[in-house]
Amino acid sequence: MSEVKSSSMLVATNGYLEKLNNFAKKTEMEFTDYQKSCVVNAMREIYPMVESSIYTLEQFAVNNIVKVLEQTAFLGLNSSAVPRECYFIIRKNWDKKKNCALPPTLEFGIEGAGNDVVLNEFGRDVKEIKSYIVYKDDEFTEGFMNGWDMVLPTYRRKFKTNIPEKVVYLIKKDNGEIDVQYADTEDVKKSLLANARQNGAEESLLREINKESLYAILDNKKWLDYVIEKKYGNNSYKTPLFSPAYTSVISQGNMIERKLRNHATRKYPKNFDNKAISELYEETFEDIKEVERVTKSPEEMVENADKEFDKGTSSEPVIIKEDERPQLVVVKEEEPKQEPKPLVADDDGVIIEEKPQEKEEPQQEKANDDEPNWDE
Numbered sequence: 001m002s003e004v005k006s007s008s009m010l011v012a013t014n015g016y017l018e019k020l021n022n023f024a025k026k027t028e029m030e031f032t033d034y035q036k037s038c039v040v041n042a043m044r045e046i047y048p049m050v051e052s053s054i055y056t057l058e059q060f061a062v063n064n065i066v067k068v069l070e071q072t073a074f075l076g077l078n079s080s081a082v083p084r085e086c087y088f089i090i091r092k093n094w095d096k097k098k099n100c101a102l103p104p105t106l107e108f109g110i111e112g113a114g115n116d117v118v119l120n121e122f123g124r125d126v127k128e129i130k131s132y133i134v135y136k137d138d139e140f141t142e143g144f145m146n147g148w149d150m151v152l153p154t155y156r157r158k159f160k161t162n163i164p165e166k167v168v169y170l171i172k173k174d175n176g177e178i179d180v181q182y183a184d185t186e187d188v189k190k191s192l193l194a195n196a197r198q199n200g201a202e203e204s205l206l207r208e209i210n211k212e213s214l215y216a217i218l219d220n221k222k223w224l225d226y227v228i229e230k231k232y233g234n235n236s237y238k239t240p241l242f243s244p245a246y247t248s249v250i251s252q253g254n255m256i257e258r259k260l261r262n263h264a265t266r267k268y269p270k271n272f273d274n275k276a277i278s279e280l281y282e283e284t285f286e287d288i289k290e291v292e293r294v295t296k297s298p299e300e301m302v303e304n305a306d307k308e309f310d311k312g313t314s315s316e317p318v319i320i321k322e323d324e325r326p327q328l329v330v331v332k333e334e335e336p337k338q339e340p341k342p343l344v345a346d347d348d349g350v351i352i353e354e355k356p357q358e359k360e361e362p363q364q365e366k367a368n369d370d371e372p373n374w375d376e
Helices: 003-026 033-051 062-074 112-122 185-198 203-209 214-218 252-267 275-294 298-311
Strands: 086-095 100-110 126-135 139-141 144-146 149-151 154-156 164-173 178-184 227-232 235-240
Touching: 003 033, 003 062, 033 062, 033 086, 062 086, 062 100, 062 275, 100 112, 100 275, 112 126, 112 252, 112 275, 126 252, 149 178, 164 185, 164 252, 178 185, 178 252, 185 203, 185 214, 185 252
Parallel strands: none
Antiparallel strands: 086 100, 126 164, 139 154, 144 149, 164 178, 227 235
């Protein structure tokens, strides 16, 4: 890196460190020297990544970069650690309604080793953790509860394949109990669908893909060759349905293992000293929540809407589709205006009204057989 770029990165880094320091004071959090080094290491990775892209650092919203650095610092994750604890990616954005490009966004993600860091630091009553990946054809029996006692899983690596199927976390608590957390390929499929949605897949396509298992999807030539066409103004280009990190034979196994660890550690309860840290952590998996919502079948959506309505907890408006059929309009003839009748008073001076004369009921006309029946 040239001296000019190095100097520019240093100025930018110092500016962001000052913003994070102010954020820590405002939220009453400690901003340690190690957390500051995490920010510096993050900028050492982000700055050249942006420089090698089609963007400049100035094109990213300041709040976007600050949020990513807050996640890095206050979750205590080091992008320079080996194995890596976090990563950063650039995402293009497009306004479909206005048909114009939006500023790009920088996104933060937790690597496999970073999940262990978060679990050790914030996991409730965690004293020690051990984890392993179970591969296809390995010998494995799941643990179970026998009354108050936990029967631990058993595992023997057979080294027949390198196809990851699940991850197991053994979490020893302060009181000596051991909690077991699992994640399998069905959990990873949620992340895969999230990736497809971010690449532009429609909800109907997501529901179709969701019918298959993870490896059935990744082995299906239909999905591997599927491309989504996007328009940027007068220009258009095609993007693959899934990121190459999921489909490449080089990175696929590592990607699935990373996501297995992500999901397993998310399930374990955590105690955050500050609400701001809790929100920073939850924002690392908002995409999964969104995909879980949109991949529900129509029957599940109706059933959930009924339950929410009964409980009074529905958070989404009920949209009723308007009847698109032509409307039959009946125009009534205006009745002739009648002059107001004079008021009549009785002997005591009390005003009374004359009893209205009963009108003859008009005979009902015979229905016109040629008139359309809109209910059919």
